[in-house]
Amino acid sequence: xxxxxxxxxxxxxxxxxxxxxxxxxxxxxxxxxxxxxxxxxxxxxxxxxxxxxxxxxxxxxxxxxxxxxxxxxxxxxxxxxxxxxxxxxxxxxxxxxxxxxxxxxxxxxxxxxxxxxxxxxxxxxxxxxxxxxxxxxxxxxxxxxxxxxxxxxxxxxxxxxxxxxxxxxxxxxxxxxxxxxxxxxxxxxxxxxxxxxxxxxxxxxxxxxxxxxxxxxxxxxxxxxxxxxxxxxxxxxxxxxxxxxxxxxxxxxx
Amino acid sequence: xxxxxxxxxxxxxxxxxxxxxxxxxxxxxxxxxxxxxxxxxxxxxxxxxxxxxxxxxxxxxxxxxxxxxxxxxxxxxxxxxxxxxxxxxxxxxxxxxxxxxxxxxxxxxxxxxxxxxxxxxxxxxxxxxxxxxxxxxxxxxxxxxxxxxxxxxxxxxxxxxxxxxxxxxxxxxxxxxxxxxxxxxxxxxxxxxxxx
Numbered sequence: 001x002x003x004x005x006x007x008x009x010x011x012x013x014x015x016x017x018x019x020x021x022x023x024x025x026x027x028x029x030x031x032x033x034x035x036x037x038x039x040x041x042x043x044x045x046x047x048x049x050x051x052x053x054x055x056x057x058x059x060x061x062x063x064x065x066x067x068x069x070x071x072x073x074x075x076x077x078x079x080x081x082x083x084x085x086x087x088x089x090x091x092x093x094x095x096x097x098x099x100x101x102x103x104x105x106x107x108x109x110x111x112x113x114x115x116x117x118x119x120x121x122x123x124x125x126x127x128x129x130x131x132x133x134x135x136x137x138x139x140x141x142x143x144x145x146x147x148x149x150x151x152x153x154x155x156x157x158x159x160x161x162x163x164x165x166x167x168x169x170x171x172x173x174x175x176x177x178x179x180x181x182x183x184x185x186x187x188x189x190x191x192x193x194x195x196x197x198x199x200x201x202x203x204x205x206x207x208x209x210x211x212x213x214x215x216x217x218x219x220x221x222x223x224x225x226x227x228x229x230x231x232x233x234x235x236x237x238x239x240x241x242x243x244x245x246x247x248x249x250x251x252x253x254x
Numbered sequence: 255x256x257x258x259x260x261x262x263x264x265x266x267x268x269x270x271x272x273x274x275x276x277x278x279x280x281x282x283x284x285x286x287x288x289x290x291x292x293x294x295x296x297x298x299x300x301x302x303x304x305x306x307x308x309x310x311x312x313x314x315x316x317x318x319x320x321x322x323x324x325x326x327x328x329x330x331x332x333x334x335x336x337x338x339x340x341x342x343x344x345x346x347x348x349x350x351x352x353x354x355x356x357x358x359x360x361x362x363x364x365x366x367x368x369x370x371x372x373x374x375x376x377x378x379x380x381x382x383x384x385x386x387x388x389x390x391x392x393x394x395x396x397x398x399x400x401x402x403x404x405x406x407x408x409x410x411x412x413x414x415x416x417x418x419x420x421x422x423x424x425x426x427x428x429x430x431x432x433x434x435x436x437x438x439x440x441x442x443x444x445x446x447x448x449x450x
Binding site for chain 2: 015025028038039047068072077078084151182184200239240242243
């Protein structure tokens with residue numbers, strides 16, 4: 001992101017209705033063709049909505065924002081989202097993903113010793129069960145079905161979508177999807193695949209990636225009859241991820 | 255523009271005008287539509303999708319001519335048409351009073367909170383932590399908190415803004431999906447509105 005502070009301020013002024021008609025049109029023309037500026041607009045929308053809900057905008061900015069962005073369905077939806085996020089943050093403070101070490105007293109150490117003994121027994125039992133289960137599973141290689149899918153970027157409206165029909169044999173363990181990238185796609189360092197079953201999204205790491213295709217294996221127990229789409233999240237060099245703008249549609253039938 | 259007069263050829267011409275490669279053309283059209291919706295929303299339009307569709311239909315109706323004659327970035331032509339569509343929209347809207355401010359406790363808030371909770375659980379530990387932690391604190395405390403979070407994640411403050419924006423987008427889409435699924439279930443069980 002190489003936007004300068006002037007552009008960031010300009011976007012803020014635009015959303016708060018502080019630009020003249022001419023300035024507004026010039027900025028909107030740039031928004032139509034400049035990806036980074038457009039991304040800044042989307043980021044700023046969220047930030048100003050947050051400031052609005054926290055009561056941090058001046059009276060005139062507040063009123064102008066209400067008459068412009070907040071009057072749109074998208075603005076209202078983002079406002080509700082921001083209030084919900086705030087409420088949830090108060091109810092459930094963020095928990096660091098890595099546990100912090102803490103001081104342990106004598107009582108803690110005694111309790112840990114007995115817990116350890118219980119844990120050792122449980123772990124031993126689990127290991128035995130796991131070994132037996134692994135031996136059973138390894139007796140045969142996984143049965144899979146291979147499917148080639150191409151993206152459907154030219155038919156994005158729901159009515160025009162073309163679904164690849166797929167029948168999963170009862171003995172199959174997984175479906176291996178080979179996702180063909182559009183010719184126009186910019187190659188990325190890595191991808192994560194999202195499976196959307198219309199209610200939930202599950203994430204999978206591809207098995208391999210070569211040239212213009214990505215191979216992902218999805219267990220058949222995750223694919224009951226229904227309509228699905230697969231999306232790609234590209235991993236960018238700066239460590240962020242970005243959704244790719246195309247999808248792969250398919251339908252599992254009995 | 256009478257949209258009923260549009261033909262499949264108009265759509266094909268539009269795609270060809272946008273790019274000789276059909277996939278690329280589809281991507282460009284999706285991108286242009288998203289930007290028009292965003293601009294109409296920024297200007298406070300109450301039905302941005304309808305206005306963006308109207309713009310696209312007008313452009314589509316001229317696609318045969320555009321294919322032969324237009325030189326320049328198609329996105330800018332779309333924008334030129336969108337300005338006219340917006341002016342027309344304003345003329346129709348003028349007698350209406352300004353919209354009321356959003357309800358500080360929107361009626362759907364409890365439902366959205368429950369869905370948000372569910373959607374946060376679907377994120378990785380790190381993403382969930384980032385999404386929640388980003389909003390902690392008030393004013394200067396919040397700014398300081400975000401600097402610390404960026405340092406903790408070993409990224410710049412701007413990269414953190416972008417990451418959170420993408421996380422929010424995922425969460426909002428997830429909430430929308432759950433709302434749609436709940437509405438479909440309600441309709442299936444007969445809780446929907448009867449209009450006949």
